Amino acid sequence: MGTKWEDFINNLKDSAGMLAKDELKTLIKTAKNDSEDFIRRQGEKMELYLIQLAEGKITKAQFEGYVLDIKDLTEMQALKMSVAAKARAQSLAKGVSDLVIDGLLTLI
């Protein structure tokens, strides 16, 4: 017997074998244990939404909307990570220019 959301996935009728149940459960569990705050949070949200869906608190359409929102948030997070890397590179370029080329090398 698993948790409520796992039971919900396990009990879904899937005679055509459309859903890779184990992979989905692994995806959520892996995300929930990720070292990155953002990924962990998305895993927790997926779990919460599945519980809410199982309890009938949200509709299938609403659940689908939430999953698409997670996809959008992930894209935004990737853009944030890109800015972080570029900002570090920009700092390095400025440091090299101001401190090394214009400073240190003029003294050597």
Next chain:
Amino acid sequence: MEQYFFGRHLKRNRLFDKGTAACLLLILMYLSGCAHVLGAITYFDPTTYKNLTDLKPEVTALYDTFTGDTVDNGQISAICLKLAQMYEYEKGKGEKNKETYTQIRIIQTMFEKHVSDRLRDGKWSMTHANNQKETIAEAFDIAIKTEALKNK
């Protein structure tokens, strides 16, 4: 003889120093060039930061009203306009600001999708309202943190 060796030693050292300095300069210029390409990004903009932090509570306050029977169309239009203005402002900074204007576009699309959901399916349950509010707030937070990461 000693003077000859001493002088030659000095000369060799000076040549070595110049060579090292030249190599170092080339490496630094290369690194600087790489960093310039990688770091093609705008600087921190307090207007962007303010626009985002001002609009976030306005949007979440609007979502609170979506649990009611009536919809404030005026407020929806006002927020749509602000988001459109923010997008144009960010896009106007050019490709160096691509990350930020893409983020604003995602927020815009997400907001429109949430509003359509309310207008089409009727008033939100508390659960749905809380979920939507958390999501849009998280989207704003990511954009706010992104701007805060930029160099001042």
